[in-house]
Amino acid sequence: MIAAIGLMSGTSLDGLDICLAQFWKDNFCWKFKIIKAETIAYPDSLENQLRDSIHLSSQELLALNSSYGFYLGEKVKEFISENNLPQVNLVASHGHTVFHQPKRKFTLQIGDGRAIKLTTGLPVVYDFRSQDVLMGGNGAPLVPIGDEYLFPDYNACINLGGFSNISFTSENKRIAFDVCPVNIILNKLSRNLSQKFDENGDFARKGKIDDLLLKKLNSLDFYSQNFPKSLGIEWCNTHIFPLFEDEDPNDLLATFTEHIACQISEVINQFQLKKVLLTGGGTYNTFLIEKLQNKTKAELVIPEKDIIDFKEALIFAFMGVLRLNNEINVLSSATGSYKDHCSGIIA
Structure with missing residues (x-):
């Protein structure tokens, strides 16, 4: 030991x-x-x-x-x-x-x-x-080695941190890649409302989805690229933030939360994943989890707090x-x- x-x-x-x-x-x-x-x-x-x-x-x-x-x-x-x-x-x-x-x-x-x-x-x-x-x-994601050996009871593990990443086993190989930005964007938008983060997704829940912005976000080239692939703050600075115009922060939060749910659910559904472990700070965003659950039939498992955090x-x-x-x-x-x-x- x-x-x-x-x-x-x-x-x-x-x-x-x-x-x-x-x-x-x-x-x-x-x-x-x-x-x-x-x-x-x-x-x-x-x-x-x-x-x-x-x-x-x-x-x-x-x-x-x-x-x-x-x-x-x-x-x-x-x-x-x-x-x-x-x-x-x-x-x-x-x-x-x-x-x-x-x-x-x-x-x-x-x-x-x-x-x-x-x-x-x-x-x-x-x-x-x-x-x-x-x-x-x-150089990322690295956590799949731990997902493979420490959490074998799940079809996939998804982390909802600054970025969302997923790992799962397919054809006896551990596949993993970054899915989309999460808290690195949501937290920055929340600071426009003098908050460090959007607790429970309450601000996003108040906002309205900007359909044109959502379409632009979902059309970004990264999402159609083959894995393995990873994201960094530089990519967000180049491809995400320039899309945000001077509109209500609640609407931006609503739209980006919808974008996150779209991208993650698409991956879950594409690979027909049945039992998914969710961890990371984004797991506490109940509005995001509701949206995600509405877009997939997979069992989304939220574990004990020590594992989430x-x-x-x-x-x-x-x-x-x-x-x-x-x-x-x-x-x-x-x-x-x-x-x-x-x-x-x-x-």
């Missing part, structure tokens, strides 16, 4: 997810138990730095990479000491994504793992995505365990790289 802490900072900047879990094998099948998990809200100053990091100079970005790494290390130390946790064997950190351009062979997740190691004294695995991008992959952090902890064991933790069928591989830098 090995105990690992997973760290996840999503593009929607909800905060830092920390998850301590134990992993073991039972009859050659991986099992897990979440021991403790929590989300730590970012101070406003750090949240703003991370949100604006794509615009920083190279020197400012390098400084943030270091300072954010030390911040992560301090939060891990506090997490361990305040909760009287059992022995921790390693920390696995996703980092915070600044750039993601796999076609140009680079992706960047800041939060230097060496700073986490220096602060905590624990082995750290970090930078899980770069190797896959260099191998011709999208911390599944990605849990799986990065699992990926760290696989990395220390030199086992495959990235699936080429999900990312498009030329072979399955074992990824992550060890500090």
Whole structure:
């Protein structure tokens, strides 16, 4: 049995997810138990730095990479000491994504793992995505390895985070790809209403769908591309935000929520998926879930809160365990790289 802490900072900047879990094998099948998990809200100053990091100079970005790494290390130390946790064997950190351009062979997740190691004294695995991008992959999605081994009872797993991604098994291969933006758009629109997010989808529920905008969104080239494929903030800046004109934020939220439901349900129905696990912050958007359920006959399963909130952090902890064991933790069928591989830098 090995105990690992997973760290996840999503593009929607909800905060830092920390998850301590134990992993073991039972009859050659991986099992897990979440021991403790929590989300730590970012101070406003750090949240703003991370949100604006794509615009920083190279020197400012390098400084943030270091300072954010030390911040992560301090939060891990506090997490361990305040909760009287059992022995921790390693920390696995996703980092915070600044750039993601796999076609140009680079992706960047800041939060230097060496700073986490220096602060905590624990082995750290970090930078899980770069190797896959260099191998011709999208560097995303990475969680399908955890979906495959830790959640085998579902036909598919869908995460509703900054972006929505899906993974499922087809013809003995784990297929995965990003479906569409979710909270990275909804949260930005909500800030126009002086809110960090659209709680329960209440603002969207008040709005009216703009049919012309919806048609433009659903016609974007990305949705007709073959998988594997992935999305980043750069794509949203180029293809989504320019479509938004100066109209009622409620209407924009209503229209984009409808767009999300259209894209996700289309994938579920196309592959005739019967039992789907939903996780991520978007799962709490009851208006979105209602819309999604109305567009598909699939059983949409909303699990316990720890799985909803911390599944990605849990799986990065699992990926760290696989990395220390030199086992495959990235699936080429999900990312498009030329072979399955074992990824992550060890500090």
